[in-house]
Each structure stands twice: as C-alpha cells, then as structure tokens.
Amino acid sequence: AIWIYQFRLIVLGDSTVGKSCLLHRFTEGRFPGPLHCDPTVGVDFFSRLVEIEPGKRVKLQLWDTAGQERFRSITRSYYRNSVGGLLVFDITNRRSFEHVKDWLEEAKMHVQPFRIVFLLVGHKCDLVSQRQVTREEAEKLSSDCGMKYIETSAKDATNVEESFTILTRDIYELVKKGEISIQDGWDGVKSGFVPNVVHSSEEAVKPKRRCIC
C-alpha cells in the first residue's frame, strides 16, 4: 500500500444519479443493488489505490456527496480540498443533465483559489432504451466546459474503472508539469510515502514538516 501521491476527488451530481453505486463498484467491485439505495447523508468516504504507471500508484480519497439539496451546506465545504471531481448525471434523467452547469458553477464558487479538474460522467448507460440525453450533446457540453466525457454503468461495470483512471491520470500529468502543486493548508494533493529511498523530489515537496512552533 505504498503510493506516490494522494488525490482527493469529489463526486457530484443530482440525487439518485447513482454516485454512491459508482463508488461502491469502483472501490468494492460490486453493485449494491436496490436493497441499499438509501440516499447518502451528508458525505461518505471511500478510498482506493490506482496504478497509473507500472509501479506507480496513487491513493484516491473519494468524497461521495449527497445529491439532496438539504445537505448542500455540508457538501459545499468539501469542494475546497478536492483536486478533481466526477460530475455525474443520469442519461435517463434529462433534468440531472440540465443541472450539470449548476453543479459546475457551485463548484467554481467554492473551490477558489484552488483548481479542480472535472470529468463529466453520463451514468446508467446500461439503460439504453430509456436514454434521454444523447452522447453528442453531452460531449458538446463537456468540451464547452473543458472536461472529458465518459459514459458508465455501475450495474454492469462499464467504464467505471476507466473513468477514475482517466481523471487520476489527467491530474497526475498536471502535477508532474507543476500546474498543480502540493500546498500547505490544502489537502487536494499530498505526497505519499516511498519505501527505502526517499527521493530528493519528495523531500522538496514537503519542506515544512518539522517547523519549530
């Protein structure tokens, strides 16, 4: 369980689009099914390791937020410390798609001054016959907002792994390029622990660990 970075990712979207199911599938490899469909209270937490390059792993801390309006004040406080987000809508629910822009707005308002990388996720793609949002319009929206788009299904495990990996890789590239950096007082990206040898880059990354207060 050794990782080079830890990323905090937030999962957003309307109530019942399937955020928690997506996370259950990703972290536990199972689909909770209809018996476990209690709406999320406030926030829930998951974590998993992702291998982005052979031997290089990133630990993802995943914040599953409640879609319900009444918990909005809680979920808002989680934007700031996230480096990435999955913005989820349900392809069989037009309204959830229309709300994507609102979610983006809200996130932008609360994430400042930090940056957050989003991936647009069209969920429940197994329900082809009930589709209300075409792939084309979703792709258009995502490119307008500077995001990538992917369609997933937690039920039959389509693209679940991929969606998280894509987002993680994108963030990793930005971190490597120095466009996102580790900062004190911000938990979006943290460096992990590397066994045996401590590389000089890792040392440079956290210079203030031993301050005398």
Add this chain to the structure above:
Amino acid sequence: MAEGDGAGGLPGGTSWEDEEPVSPEGGGGLREAEPAALTRRRPETKPPGEPALVEEPPSPALTVSESMEPSQTGWGYWGSWGKSLLSTASATVATVGQGISNVIEKAETSLGIPSPSDISSEASDAAEGSQSPGESATHRINDGSSSPISGALGVLSTISTAVQSTGKSVITGGLDALEFIGKKTMDVIAEGDPGFKKTKGLMHRTSTLSQVLREAKEKEEQQTATEVTMATEKKAHYGLLFDEFQGLSHLEALEMLSRESESKVKSVLHALSGAESDALKMELEQLKEVFSLAEFCDDDEEEKKGDEEFTKDITELFSELRVSTRPDKLSAARRSAHEWIARLNAEPLKEEQRNEDAQQMGSSDAASDDKKSVEDIHAFAIRSLAELTAYSIELFHKTAALILHGQKQEMLAVDRAKALSQMTIVLCKELSSLSKDFTICLTTVGVKEKADVLNPLITGVFLEASNSASYIQDALQLLLPVLQISLIQTRTESSQQ
C-alpha cells in the same frame, strides 16, 4: 523511565512535579463538568512559557521489557478505560506507540493514585470472585502447568479484571480526580511526545481529535513505509486500519459539523439579552450534564449479555434518536468479530479429531487454514477494534448530519442526548468485552508461547480497546454543540407559535 526523563529535559524540572500539590477541586474540576472535552483541550493551567523545543523523540517502538513491566502495573488505572475519561492525547501517544508506559508511570507517581500493586491485588481478588466461563478454560490450563505460562496468565487476569473492576477503585476518587488525571496525562504526555508537542504550539483552539489522530497515522505510515515488511506489519496497525475503515474521515466530518454548530451557538448566545442568555445557558448546561456519562460509574455489574443483546440495544437506541440511518454496518462488523472468536474457541476441542482426520485424508491445507497463530489473533483483534470504532464514529457523524439537516422531528434534544450517551456506554462496554474475549483467545492459543511474545500482544489489544473507547467518547462530546443547535431551533420554533 530514563527515557522519559530525557524527554522531559525542560528548564526548571518537569512541571508535573511542581503541580502535584494542586488538589483536584483546585484544579478546576468543578468548573467544567464535561470530562472528555476538557481533556481534549489543552489545559489552560499550563504556564505559557512551556517551550516546544524538545525534539528528541523517544524510541518509536516499545521494547518488550519496557512495555511489559510498567504497563503491567500501569494497567491499574489505565485499564479503567471503560469509564475512563482519559484524554485524546493519551490515546494518540498510544497509537504511535511511543513511550506510553513511561508516561503512565510518570503520571502515576506524580498523582498519588492508589499504587499499582494495590490495584492489582484488588484486581486479583476480584478475579477470584468473578469467573467468566471463558476464563475457566484458561485456568484449567494454568493448573496443569508451571512458570512461563502462569506469568502470562497472571498478566491477563490482572489486566482483564482491571478493565472491569479497577475502575471502581479509581472512580471512588470521583470524577474530579479523573479529570485531574486527564489533565496530568496530557501534560506528561506532552513532555514525552515531541510529535504532540509540535502540534501543541499550534493547538489551543485549533487542534482537533482527528488532526492529532491523522498525525499519528502519518507517522505510522512513514514508519511502516520504511519497513520492507509492510504487508504484514500493516495488519496490526490500528491507526492505519482505522483510516482504512474511513474512521478518520468521518471523525473529521463530525468535527466540522461540531465546530460550525459551536460557533452558531456562540453567536446565538451573543445576540440574546442577559436574562435570556442565562436561561438558554441553563438549558444548554442540562444537555452537557447528560453527556457527562455519569452512568459509567453506576451499573458496573458485568452481566454477560447475550450475543443478540448488543444489536438489539443499539438498534433500539438508534430508533429512539429518530434519525433516518441504521447501525447495520456496525452490527454486522460486530457479529462477524464474535463469530470469528466463536469459531476459534470451538477449535481446540476439535483439534485431536482433526489431527486424526488430517492423517487420514492427508489434507494439510485444512489445518493450515484454520490454525490461527497468536499474531493472527492479535491482528484480527486490532482490526476488529479499528473497524468497530470507525463505524461507531461514522454513526455519530451521520447522526449529527441528520440532526442538523434531516427532516424535522418532534424530538427533544435532551432525549437524543440521553440516547446517544447510552449508546456510547453500550459501545464502550462492547469494546471492553470484545477485547477481553480476544485476550482470552490469545492466552488459550498462546499457551506455549513465551511471555515476552504473548504479553505485548495482550497489552496491545487492551491498549487499542482503551483508545477505541476514548475515541468514541470524544466523538460523543463532538455531538454536544450539534444537539445544542437542535435545542435552540426547537426553542425558537415554539416561541414563534
């Protein structure tokens, strides 16, 4: 001891000695009747000049001799955790595993607490009196054998009964004394733990339980990461496991809600006129009293509860709260822990039979699968404690979120406070009995082990059980501002009608 002295290389001697004559009453015990919260905060009585410069860390891992001798005695009151008001800080140090026995000893000698030998003799008296069915098994073994094992068993019975009964001897001193201990412990620990000291400078108001725990976890991670034996080591690292079960995240989330509520309560009180504010303060104080967990002292008789009892109790208490969340995860985790123990306990009886079977069938994997080493048991025990604690914290977090943002319920805050306090007691008792079961397993299975192998494992289980109980009690205290807000809301609603 020597190590502790080294760490306490403060100018002008160590302050805990200086403060010794302070009586509990004088120590402000009465002013704040909310023990866990009090122990969590940094004691204000500390002279401000206390520097944060001592950086020499005590050796991270306890050596066997260090850990056993003092803790054998130290368990005397450390073991009173079931009702304990010991501080977060103590828990943290324990998590990191740094010089805790020294700390205990220091705290002990500086406090004039009943001497450890008194306590342990008391405890062994009690041990003779109350024999749980599980223990008779260990005693059977004890009768037939000699020194190395009886050494281990001696510790076990001392410890395990101390957990249940020594609490009394400490508690007779009253809550004040315990609060006093809490404070003292904090101070002494601050001296022995540079990591803690580092935070301490920043702390005062900003430090939180999760912060302290997170630091401890990160230290563990760093330590473990440098070891090649990572995979096996991790099994028994409480802090890492607690985080793996998302306990830390839920704790942080709960703290966030608690802080928000706290500042809201303050601003409400601020906006009220003198008389109104006093009236409200009175009501808020009542909530606080419910949270002081006084009942820990009362119903002390340890009736061995049936297995289903816990699930029933917790579920009932939860429905009393009237929040739309259920303790399913917690109950399931607890059930699987007990099933594991039951399977293990059933094994020795089958053993001879199995040996015959194995010979007949030549199936070696059956034996290797089922046969648990003491390390396995220890690892599972620590894992279970971390899991149960994390899920308990999660429940508290969810409860807070629902009290604040859930559907409105006709429910008095004070009734919820009662249910939550009761729940905390049930949870802590459960952790106590679970840890006892685990150590009985350890002694039974580890009958052939040397004491210096077995004893640290047993101590470890009790220590983490004690920590677990501290975390849960601290988490309960975090719910207080949340309930206060709920009380204020009900009040304003009724006055508007």
